[in-house]
Amino acid sequence: xxxxxxxxxxxxxxxxxxxxxxxxxxxxxxxxxxxxxxxxxxxxxxxxxxxxxxxxxxxxxxxxxxxxxxxxxxxxxxxxxxxxxxxxxxxxxxxxxxxxxxxxxxxxxxxxxxxxxxxxxxxxxxxxxxxxxxxxxxxxxxxxxxxxxxxxxxxxxxxxxxxxxxxxxxxxxxxxxxxxxxxxxxxxxxxxxxxxxxxxxxxxxxxxxxxxxxxxxxxxxxxxxxxxxxxxxxxxxxxxxxxxxxxxxxxxxxxxxxxxxxxxxxxxxxxxxxxxxxxxxxxxxxxxxxxxxxxxxxxxxxxxxxxxxxxxxxxxxxxxxxxxxxxxxxxxxxxxxxxxx
Amino acid sequence: xxxxxxxxxxxxxxxxxxxxxxxxxxxxxxxxxxxxxxxxxxxxxxxxxxxxxxxxxxxxxxxxxxxxxxxxxxxxxxxxxxxxxxxxxxxxxxxxxxxxxxxxxxxxxxxxxxxxxxxxxxxxxxxxxxxxxxxxxxxxxxxxxxxxxxxxxxxxxxxxxxxxxxxxxxxxxxxxxxxxxxxxxxxxxxxxxxxxxxxxxxxxxxxxxxxxxxxxxxxxxxxxxxxxxxxxxxxxxxxxxxxxxxxxxxxxxxxxxxxxxxxxxxxxxxxxxxxxxxx
Numbered sequence: 237x238x239x240x241x242x243x244x245x246x247x248x249x250x251x252x253x254x255x256x257x258x259x260x261x262x263x264x265x266x267x268x269x270x271x272x273x274x275x276x277x278x279x280x281x282x283x284x285x286x287x288x289x290x291x292x293x294x295x296x297x298x299x300x301x302x303x304x305x306x307x308x309x310x311x312x313x314x315x316x317x318x319x320x321x322x323x324x325x326x327x328x329x330x331x332x333x334x335x336x337x338x339x340x341x342x343x344x345x346x347x348x349x350x351x352x353x354x355x356x357x358x359x360x361x362x363x364x365x366x367x368x369x370x371x372x373x374x375x376x377x378x379x380x381x382x383x384x385x386x387x388x389x390x391x392x393x394x395x396x397x398x399x400x401x402x403x404x405x406x407x408x409x410x411x412x413x414x415x416x417x418x419x420x421x422x423x424x425x426x427x428x429x430x431x432x433x434x435x436x437x438x439x440x441x442x443x444x445x446x447x448x449x450x451x452x453x454x455x456x457x458x459x460x461x462x463x464x465x466x467x468x469x470x471x472x473x474x475x476x477x478x479x480x481x482x483x484x485x486x487x488x489x490x491x492x493x494x495x496x497x498x499x500x501x502x503x504x505x506x507x508x509x510x511x512x513x514x515x516x517x518x519x520x521x522x523x524x525x526x527x528x529x530x531x532x533x534x535x536x537x538x539x540x541x542x543x544x545x546x547x548x549x550x551x552x553x554x555x556x557x558x559x560x561x562x563x564x565x566x567x568x569x570x571x572x573x574x575x576x577x
Numbered sequence: 578x579x580x581x582x583x584x585x586x587x588x589x590x591x592x593x594x595x596x597x598x599x600x601x602x603x604x605x606x607x608x609x610x611x612x613x614x615x616x617x618x619x620x621x622x623x624x625x626x627x628x629x630x631x632x633x634x635x636x637x638x639x640x641x642x643x644x645x646x647x648x649x650x651x652x653x654x655x656x657x658x659x660x661x662x663x664x665x666x667x668x669x670x671x672x673x674x675x676x677x678x679x680x681x682x683x684x685x686x687x688x689x690x691x692x693x694x695x696x697x698x699x700x701x702x703x704x705x706x707x708x709x710x711x712x713x714x715x716x717x718x719x720x721x722x723x724x725x726x727x728x729x730x731x732x733x734x735x736x737x738x739x740x741x742x743x744x745x746x747x748x749x750x751x752x753x754x755x756x757x758x759x760x761x762x763x764x765x766x767x768x769x770x771x772x773x774x775x776x777x778x779x780x781x782x783x784x785x786x787x788x789x790x791x792x793x794x795x796x797x798x799x800x801x802x803x804x805x806x807x808x809x810x811x812x813x814x815x816x817x818x819x820x821x822x823x824x825x826x827x828x829x830x831x832x833x834x835x836x837x838x839x840x841x842x843x844x845x846x847x848x849x850x851x852x853x854x855x856x
Contacts, residue, residue: 303582306630311588311671313630318583350824350839353578461833461853488828491582491821495631502582502630507827514829517819518657523832523855537831544834 238407239425240416242396247403250419251281251328259325261295263288275328286373287331291484291556293341295327296358299481300505303354303491308498316499322357326415328365333379333552335366335391337484343546344487354504363415366392370436372443376555378568381448384552386440387433399432448568449575450539450549456574457540461532465577469570470531472563477508479534479557479565485542485550488514509533535570581824584628584673585613589666590648597733600655601699602664603640605648606674617677619643620684621706622815622843625676626823627651627663635659636820636838639677640702642709644716649674652702652736678823679842682707682787683813691721693779695798697728697770697790699736703815704789708744717749724779728755728770728794732763753777771797781806787813799846809846816842816849816856832856 242250254260255275262281264273272288272295275281307316338359345355369377369386379386389395393412397404404425407413416422480486490507493500507514510530516522524530542550551567558566587606595601604627608614619639626634635657641650655664666672682703692711696704704727711720725744729735735754745752755766755773766773770790779786786802788795795814802812818830818837825839833853835841844852 309671311669312666314586314671315583315630315673318580344826347825350581350826351578352826353580353582356578461855487826489821489826491634491827493631493633500631504827507829509828515819517817518660523818529855533831536833537828541831541834 238413238416239429240405240407240422241425241429242403242405242419242422244398244401244403247396248280248283251275252279254326254418255279255281259323260328261292261325262328272327272329281328283329283367285329287334287554288329289482289556289560291337291482291554292327292330292334293337293484293487295325295362296338296355297341297345297487297489297506300503301354303502303504305499305501307500313500319354319357322361325362326365327362330364330366330392331373331554332366332368332386332388332390332392332395333377333384333554334484335364335395336379336384336388336552337391337554338364339391340485340542340546340548340550340552341487343548363393363411364391365394365396365412365415368395368397368440370398370440372440374555374559375445376558376568377443377553378445378448378555379553380441380444380446381568382450382549382551382553385437386444387437397433397436399429399436402429404429404433444553445568448553448571450551450571453539453571453574454543456577457536460577461536463577465574466528466532468573469535469565470527473510473527473531473565474563475510475512475527475530476562477510478560478562479567480508480510481506482556482560484552484554484556485538509537535567535574538567539571581675582822584626584634584675585617586610587649587672587674589668589670589672592666592668595652595699595736595738600664601652601734601736602655603650603652603736604663605641605650606672607648609671614647617649619677620681621710622682622703623677623679624703624823624842625649625651625674625678626820627653627659628673628675629659629662629666630673632659632662634675634821634823635663636678636817636823638703638706638815638842640705642706642713644710644713652699652705654699675823679838680840682843683785683845684710687711687785687787688719689721689783691780691782691784692723693784693786694723694725694727695770695774695786695788695790696726697794698730698734700789700791701727701736704787705737705740707787708750709740712744712747712750721783722751723749724751724753724777726753726755726770726773726777728757728768728773730757732756732760732765751777769797770794771801774798774801775804778805781808781811785811785813789815809850812846813843814846814849816844818856
């Protein structure tokens with residue numbers, strides 16, 4: 237793995253310059269929110285931030301996207317264009333938890349039998365630069381409980397680690413190496429920096445809640461689809477869907493059609509298993525009749541079904557669902573409570 | 578990279594109204610492009626997403642058999658947005674199909690065995706595909722005795738009437754068509770499907786039962802087959818769930834860890850026993 241050094245005061249300028257010729261997405265402060273947005277020309281990226289409110293999955297799996305367009309013909313409505321062209325982009329400032337979410341989503345969207353061209357093309361055209369969490373930003377962080385690490389480079393093309401007055405830039409992929417070359421003639425990292433990184437890594441790990449027993453509950457989930465425990469978590473749930481929309485790994489979507497005069501488009505939009513409509517059939521039959529079944533689905537999907545199918549927990553421990561749930565439902569508590577049953 | 582979400586263009590070649598209530602019709606589609614016809618390789622039990630731009634898509638079992646080349650048939654009840662639009666289309670209309678999707682009836686496993694087909698109402702579509710497949714000259718010798726029990730509420734609701742009559746005339750298939758209640762012109766059998774199954778009493782010896790129908794029919798039919806000695810490994814059925822993508826990505830048709838669209842819709846009872854009861 238190629239390792240280079242970037243001077244701390246130079247990084248913002250390098251990214252700013254990059255944004256002049258390339259599409260760069262980076263965390264941007266907007267009123268009270270920190271969001272991943274397009275870094276407009278002349279803007280400097282934030283380097284000192286906690287994490288964005290929205291997960292960056294949006295850039296590979298947009299909240300809504302046009303899948304195809306069609307138009308009226310003499311025979312009926314016919315396809316006019318398939319998926320559009322995708323621009324090359326750099327996604328800057330991704331936290332390690334969010335970078336890991338892409339590895340998890342790849343399992344689904346890039347599975348051997350059915351490939352999702354919309355996701356895959358965006359993924360191929362985008363270079364991910366992550367910023368390691370030398371100081372994990374929130375008390376709700378629990379990445380180390382779900383196979384992540386605050387200094388992990390998994391899922392990134394380049395991982396930047398703040399060593400005080402310099403950044404250690406670790407190239408994870410050939411795409412990352414190409415990007416670093418474009419950043420100019422950067423000096424190679426020496427052994428001393430490696431040691432410093434290890435020190436920071438150990439310290440950061442201690443700051444994260446690694447005690448959520450996310451793996452330990454699998455055996456219980458395997459056996460307890462029917463259990464009185466499921467009556468205890470959903471009662472305060474408003475079915476607002478915030479947890480699913482903010483989640484970096486939630487991938488459920490709806491497909492709908494929109495028509496305007498002669499032209500129409502088929503679009504896909506994020507959907508949420510928290511909604512009654514998600515599973516209701518034309519006949520009126522709904523396999524998930526109440527919020528209890530929907531919450532069981534959410535917990536089961538993350539900690540059992542995804543594990544069964546892809547051998548990985550569908551949670552990266554970013555803590556967004558914990559922070560933003562309007563009624564304080566806490567996935568860490570649910571997992572912990574299950575582990576005590 | 579092939580885009581699995583783009584529908585294959587097809588022309589609506591023929592519409593057959595199957596029932597007196599006129600809300601169940603069979604739609605025959607031909608492929609607009611020859612190469613699509615050649616690459617659409619399917620087996621009985623699979624389904625397709627019928628796609629009408631401007632309305633949406635609906636997952637429907639394929640009712641034709643791959644032994645009938647040149648077209649695809651789907652028998653559809655008018656129910657929601659897409660199926661209502663489909664029922665209002667005329668012959669010659671152009672629309673789309675995505676597929677073939679899902680798994681198939683276990684054809685290789687069925688070979689060399691006696692096959693019992695049980696269908697109720699209009700849940701007979703992929704069973705019809707299977708029957709036509711097995712009865713085809715090239716395939717008939719691969720299967721043992723074929724017994725069919727098919728029922729509907731009343732004579733006017735039986736689908737594929739011409740085919741039922743043609744199969745009745747053959748001596749290599751044991752047809753048992755029944756209605757819950759007959760009318761003045763009905764000369765056939767009366768009685769519910771589970772009762773008829775009990776009367777026909779197909780042997781479980783080297784046999785597999787393939788059962789599709791409304792939940793109430795299945796609930797009363799299964800005990801009959803257990804009594805006859807059929808094991809759960811030798812009873813197959815097909816599940817339905819709300820679907821969108823049809824390829825295991827949109828996340829809504831799972832039963833436990835399995836997606837009905839991708840891992841199903843065909844399951845043996847033994848497989849269903851291992852899944853959660855959330856369908």
